[in-house]
Amino acid sequence: MKILSVNSGSSSLKVSLYEMDNQTLIINVIFERIGLDNTFYTINYNNEKTKKERLFKNHEEAIQIFLEELINLEVIKNLNEIKGIGHRVVHGADKYKISTKIDDDVIIDIETFSHLAPLHNPPNLVGIRAFKKLLPDTLSVAVFDTSFHQTMNNDAYIYPVPYEWYSKYGVRKYGFHGISHHYISERISEILNNKDLKVISCHLGNGGSITAIKNGKCIDTSLGFTPISGIMMGTRCGDIDVSIIPYMMKQTNNTIVEIMNQLNKNSGLLGVSGISNDLREIEAGIKKKNERCILAKQLYINKILMYISYYNTILGGTDVIVFTAGVGENSSLIRGEVMNQLQSLGVEIDQKNNEVRGKEAKITTDASKISCYIIPTNEELMIAKEVLRFIE
Ligand code: ADP
Numbered sequence: 001m002k003i004l005s006v007n008s009g010s011s012s013l014k015v016s017l018y019e020m021d022n023q024t025l026i027i028n029v030i031f032e033r034i035g036l037d038n039t040f041y042t043i044n045y046n047n048e049k050t051k052k053e054r055l056f057k058n059h060e061e062a063i064q065i066f067l068e069e070l071i072n073l074e075v076i077k078n079l080n081e082i083k084g085i086g087h088r089v090v091h092g093a094d095k096y097k098i099s100t101k102i103d104d105d106v107i108i109d110i111e112t113f114s115h116l117a118p119l120h121n122p123p124n125l126v127g128i129r130a131f132k133k134l135l136p137d138t139l140s141v142a143v144f145d146t147s148f149h150q151t152m153n154n155d156a157y158i159y160p161v162p163y164e165w166y167s168k169y170g171v172r173k174y175g176f177h178g179i180s181h182h183y184i185s186e187r188i189s190e191i192l193n194n195k196d197l198k199v200i201s202c203h204l205g206n207g208g209s210i211t212a213i214k215n216g217k218c219i220d221t222s223l224g225f226t227p228i229s230g231i232m233m234g235t236r237c238g239d240i241d242v243s244i245i246p247y248m249m250k251q252t253n254n255t256i257v258e259i260m261n262q263l264n265k266n267s268g269l270l271g272v273s274g275i276s277n278d279l280r281e282i283e284a285g286i287k288k289k290n291e292r293c294i295l296a297k298q299l300y301i302n303k304i305l306m307y308i309s310y311y312n313t314i315l316g317g318t319d320v321i322v323f324t325a326g327v328g329e330n331s332s333l334i335r336g337e338v339m340n341q342l343q344s345l346g347v348e349i350d351q352k353n354n355e356v357r358g359k360e361a362k363i364t365t366d367a368s369k370i371s372c373y374i375i376p377t378n379e380e381l382m383i384a385k386e387v388l389r390f391i392e
Helices: 059-072 104-115 121-134 147-151 163-169 178-192 244-252 256-265 268-273 279-287 291-315 325-330 332-341 379-391
Strands: 002-008 013-019 024-032 040-045 048-053 082-089 139-144 198-204 208-214 217-221 320-324 371-374
Touching: 002 121, 002 379, 013 059, 013 379, 024 059, 024 379, 040 059, 059 121, 082 121, 082 379, 104 121, 121 139, 139 178, 139 379, 147 178, 147 217, 178 198, 178 208, 178 217, 178 320, 178 379, 198 291, 198 325, 208 291, 217 291, 244 256, 268 279, 268 291, 279 291, 279 332, 291 332, 320 325, 325 332, 332 371
Parallel strands: 002 082, 082 139, 198 320, 320 371
Antiparallel strands: 002 013, 013 024, 024 040, 040 048, 198 208, 208 217
C-alpha cells in the first residue's frame, strides 16, 4: 500500500512516497524557494539525486509537478494507487492527543492553534489545502508534533506561574519533536523486542529536545510552551532566568521582539562560541583550542546531562538512552562526553562503536547498566505509519 508523507514549510515542501508493505521509501522530492525566484526541486529516486530547475509559483503548483513526476517516472500508473496522505502539523494544542483524519473542523482547529505556532501551522495548512484540492478523494491525516507529549501528567506540563495563565490562556508545556521521539520509542522497542522500556530519547539537531518515555508513553520532555526552552540548542538559548529579558531590554534599549530574536536566533552554540550554530564548526574550533568553542560545547553537555539525570530519576532508572538527529547521529564527541559523564549511573561506553555515524548502533558494552544507541530518526516514515494505522 502506497502512502505519502508531507512536510510543508513556508518556502519548502518535502514529499515522500512509501511502500508500507515493507515500510520502504520509494521516492522523495524536495521543492525549495517556493514563493521566491529560481525555484528548483530535487528528486531522490532509485539511489539517484536529480536537481531540476523549473518555475512553480506556489505549493499547489509544486504538488502538481510532484504528481506528474510520479506518473512520468512510472512510480505509479494511476494517482488512486496513493491510499493516504499524512501531513506533519506542528501544533495540535491539547486537543489532538493522536493523529486525526483531516476534515473542515480539523482545518479550523489547525488555523486556530496558529497563534501557538505562527511560523509553522500556517504553512502546514497551505500544504493540506493544496493536496485537498488536487487529490480531494484521498484520505488525509494530520500527524501532530505535539501529540506524543499529550500523555504527560499535569505535574510535568504545568508551569509554576499563576494557574489562570494555564486555565484562561493555555500557557503550559506542549513539547515538540514528538513525531521523532515517537519514532525512536517504537524503533528501540522493535530492536530490543520489548515494549516495556524506560527510554531517554535525545533529539539533538539544530533544535533539540530530550524526552523521558515509559512503556512507549511520554512522561516529560524538555521543550515547552514554545521550542525555546529546555537544553541549549544551535541558536536558541534553552532554559534561562526570565528576568534577563526585561534587564536586557533596558540595557540595550531594545524591544521585546528584538530581545526574543536574540534568544531564538543568536544564542545557544552560536551565541556562546561567537562562531557558529553548527557543531562541526564548534568541533573544528575546539581542535584549535578556541576557548569560546570549548565553553559552548561544555555548556551544551551540561544541559543535556541535567535533563538526562532528572529523567533518569523520575523514570526510576533507565533502560536505554537513544541519540538521534544531526548531532546525536553524527557527533561521537558529544555522545562520548555525555556517556563518560554518566559513568556513575553505570554507563560503559563502547569506544569503537561510538565512532559510528548516521546508522543504527549500540554504543555501550554488554556490561553497561544503561544501553545507549544511535538511531537515525525518520519522521517521514513515522507520519506514513500513522496514516497506515488509521487505514487499518
Ligand atoms: P534540524 O534541527 O534543523 O532538523 P538536524 O537534525 O539536521 O537539524 O541537525 C543539524 C545539525 O547537526 C548541524 O547544525 C550540526 O550541528 C549537526 N551535525 C551534522 N553533521 C554533523 C557531524 N558530522 N558532526 C557533528 N555535528 C553534525
